[in-house]
Structure formats: structure tokens, C-alpha cells
Amino acid sequence: xxxxxxxxxxxxxxxxxxxxxxxxxxxxxxxxxxxxxxxxxxxxxxxxxxxxxxxxxxxxxxxxxxxxxxxxxxxxxxxxxxxxxxxxxxxxxxxxxxxxxxxxxxxxxxxxxxxxxxxxxxxxxxxxxxxxxxxxxxxxxxxxxxxxxxxxxxxxxxxxxxxxxxxxxxxxxxxxxxxxxxxxxxxxxxxxxxxxxxxxx
Numbered sequence: 673x674x675x676x677x678x679x680x681x682x683x684x685x686x687x688x689x690x691x692x693x694x695x696x697x698x699x700x701x702x703x704x705x706x707x708x709x710x711x712x713x714x715x716x717x718x719x720x721x722x723x724x725x726x727x728x729x730x731x732x733x734x735x736x737x738x739x740x741x742x743x744x745x746x747x748x749x750x751x752x753x754x755x756x757x758x759x760x761x762x763x764x765x766x767x768x769x770x771x772x773x774x775x776x777x778x779x780x781x782x783x784x785x786x787x788x789x790x791x792x793x794x795x796x797x798x799x800x801x802x803x804x805x806x807x808x809x810x811x812x813x814x815x816x817x818x819x820x821x822x823x824x825x826x827x828x829x830x831x832x833x834x835x836x837x838x839x840x841x842x843x844x845x846x847x848x849x850x851x852x853x854x855x856x857x858x859x860x861x862x863x864x865x866x867x868x869x870x871x872x873x
Contacts, residue, residue, distance in 0.1 A: 697755050697756070701757060704758055704865060705739070706739055709760050711856075716733065716850040732764065733766070733770065735748070736748035737749065737851070739751050748762055749762065760851070761851060762851075770845075770848060770850065771849050772847045772849075774845065776843045776845060785842065786800045786839060788836065793836060800837050803822075804825055805833075805836065806822070807820055807821070808820060808833075808835075818839065820838075822838075822839065
């Protein structure tokens with residue numbers, strides 16, 4: 673929980689402006705929400721650049737936490753506003769896994785997750801269906817979670833196709849939080865948004 677203490681000094685008009693502003697706090701809540709969305713978007717860009725693990729495609733997730741000047745976003749954007757609070761985030765199912773961590777499962781029962789094995793595939797987000805691939809089973813192993821490879825039949829390495837994807841039954845991903853109020857966000861709220869809202873700046 674964060675508390676904010678202000679010392680009010682100034683002329684009568686300043687107090688009148690502040691009193692009027694405090695009767696409509698939704699404007700301040702909107703500005704705080706937009707600030708948090710902008711901060712989350714920047715953090716996500718840094719995190720995904722550092723860890724291109726193929727678990728999340730950045731474009732759709734980034735778009736879902738992008739809000740305009742009025743707090744409006746796309747269909748996956750959460751921007752819930754009231755006089756007392758603002759709630760921001762993403763409705764995408766993997767948004768929470770990116771934030772908190774968790775296990776990613778195939779969309780269909782009995783299906784598999786195709787994990788890209790090259791940096792180019794991780795960046796592009798290309799589907800295995802876009803290639804002419806062959807399945808190579810993997811037997812043994814400690815967990816049996818990764819059970820096969822999808823190899824490119826055209827690019828030969830040591831007489832075999834080049835592995836492009838690993839097939840897994842599930843993928844466990846550690847959380848990399850991107851949606852939170854940082855110390856810098858608090859500074860902006862206290863030193864910029866709050867005085868501007870009250871008409872002190």
C-alpha cells in the first residue's frame with residue numbers, strides 16, 4: 673500500500689482549483705492507468721529482447737497493454753476506471769504466465785507445443801505449418817516431455833534434416849513481471865500527475 677501526503681500552501685484560487693479537481697478524481701485515475709500501461713509496455717520490450725525464448729510473441733501481448741490518451745485499447749486490453757481506482761492489464765491467456773510464471777499446455781488435448789530452436793524463428797513467430805518438415809522421434813530422456821523434433825528436409829546437416837522445432841507436451845516458464853508500479857512511476861505520480869491534477873503546476 674502506498675500513501676501520499678501533501679502540504680497545501682498558496683493563494684485562494686489555487687485551493688479552489690484543487691477543491692474542484694478533487695470532485696472529479698477519475699481524470700487522475702485515467703492518467704495513472706495510462707502511465708502504468710506505458711511503463712509496462714517498455715518493460716515488456718526489454719524483457720522479450722533479453723529472453724527471446726519463443727514462449728510469447730511480443731506483438732500481440734504488447735498491443736494488448738497499449739492504451740491511447742483516453743485509456744482505450746484493443747479487445748484484449750483491460751482498462752477499468754472508477755473515481756477510486758484504475759485497473760489495467762491484458763486478457764490474453766499467456767499475459768499472466770509472462771507476469772507470474774506457469775505451465776503452458778497445448779490448446780488441444782493430446783496436442784504438442786512446437787518450440788522454435790533458432791533465433792530467427794523465435795523472432796519471426798513462424799508456424800511449423802509454413803515449412804516442409806519431417807517428424808523425428810526422441811526416445812528416452814529424463815522426463816519424456818520433449819518427444820520429437822521437426823526437421824527441415826531441404827537443409828541437410830550431417831546427412832539429416834536441420835532441426836527447426838522441438839515438440840513438447842508442456843513448457844514451464846518462470847515469471848518475468850512487467851506490470852507493476854515502480855519507484856519511478858510513483859515519483860511521476862507524486863511530482864507530476866498529482867500537482868497537475870490539482871492545478872498546482
